[in-house]
Amino acid sequence: MEAGKSEQIQQQQTHRTQRDRMDIKQLCAPPQILLFGLLFGLLAPGWSLRSNRCLPEQDLKEAAERELRSHFQEPPQNQKTLGPSYSCPVEMFTQQPPTYLKDRSLSPWGYVRETMEDHFPSTYTRALCLCTGCVLIQNSKLVESHDYNSALVVQSMVFLKKELCRDKEKYRLKPVRVEVAVGCTCTRANSTP
Numbered sequence: 001m002e003a004g005k006s007e008q009i010q011q012q013q014t015h016r017t018q019r020d021r022m023d024i025k026q027l028c029a030p031p032q033i034l035l036f037g038l039l040f041g042l043l044a045p046g047w048s049l050r051s052n053r054c055l056p057e058q059d060l061k062e063a064a065e066r067e068l069r070s071h072f073q074e075p076p077q078n079q080k081t082l083g084p085s086y087s088c089p090v091e092m093f094t095q096q097p098p099t100y101l102k103d104r105s106l107s108p109w110g111y112v113r114e115t116m117e118d119h120f121p122s123t124y125t126r127a128l129c130l131c132t133g134c135v136l137i138q139n140s141k142l143v144e145s146h147d148y149n150s151a152l153v154v155q156s157m158v159f160l161k162k163e164l165c166r167d168k169e170k171y172r173l174k175p176v177r178v179e180v181a182v183g184c185t186c187t188r189a190n191s192t193p
Contacts, residue, residue, distance in 0.1 A: 054170035064120030064160045064173055081125060082110035088131035088144045102127070106134045107150035107184040120160040120173065127152065127181040134186035149189050152181040 055063055089108055092098065102109050111125040129150040136145040157180045160173040 054165035054167065054172050056170055060162060060171055060173065061120065067160060067173065068120065068158075080111065081113050082128065082130075086110060086130055088133070088135070090131075090135055090142050090144055093135055093142050102183065105184060105186075106136065106148075107131060107186040108135070109150075109184040116159065116178075118162040119176075120162070124180065127183050129184040147189055149187050150184045151187045153183040153185050154179045155182045156180075 053063075089103075092103065092108070098104050108130045109127045110130055112128050113123055113125055115123050129152060131144050131150045133144045133146040134148040134150060135142060136148070137143075138145060156177045158175050159178050161176045162171050163174050164170075165172055
């Protein structure tokens with residue numbers, strides 16, 4: 001009787017193990033699909049950008065603009081930039097509500113122009129938080145509260161980097177990702193317990 005019970009338990013465990021394997025197989029993609037996904041993920045950026053083509057320098061700008069237009073989201077440009085001095089615009093909140101999100105935010109921001117040599121586009125604008133804290137109402141007054149922090153919101157954007165080809169006369173365009181600040185948000189203050 002003991003042997004029969006032991007054999008029955010062993011059969012149940014074997015059945016459970018086989019069922020678990022089947023469940024795992026159903027959850028996993030076939031190896032061919034995984035391999036295709038991996039290869040596509042690695043090679044697709046090279047397929048979309050003819051990065052191995054070497055071009056004369058005078059043709060680079062046109063080629064870069066064409067590639068950026070057709071394949072990539074361009075970084076923000078043509079934004080009104082901040083002057084040399086700026087401050088947290090608490091008083092702006094007492095006026096008529098502004099049109100732009102960057103001016104209505106509890107963490108307002110402005111834009112500064114950046115330049116990256118040997119990249120397309122070579123200039124772009126990035127966000128800069130105007131306050132270190134956040135604009136809040138405390139004791140019926142608008143104040144910059146440092147109980148909260150203004151924090152940059154960043155987005156990864158593609159630029160095309162100019163690289164010299166082996167012939168030392170022509171260039172190729174290589175896609176590179178750059179973290180670009182696109183706005184600011186209000187967060188709880190950083191503090192250690």
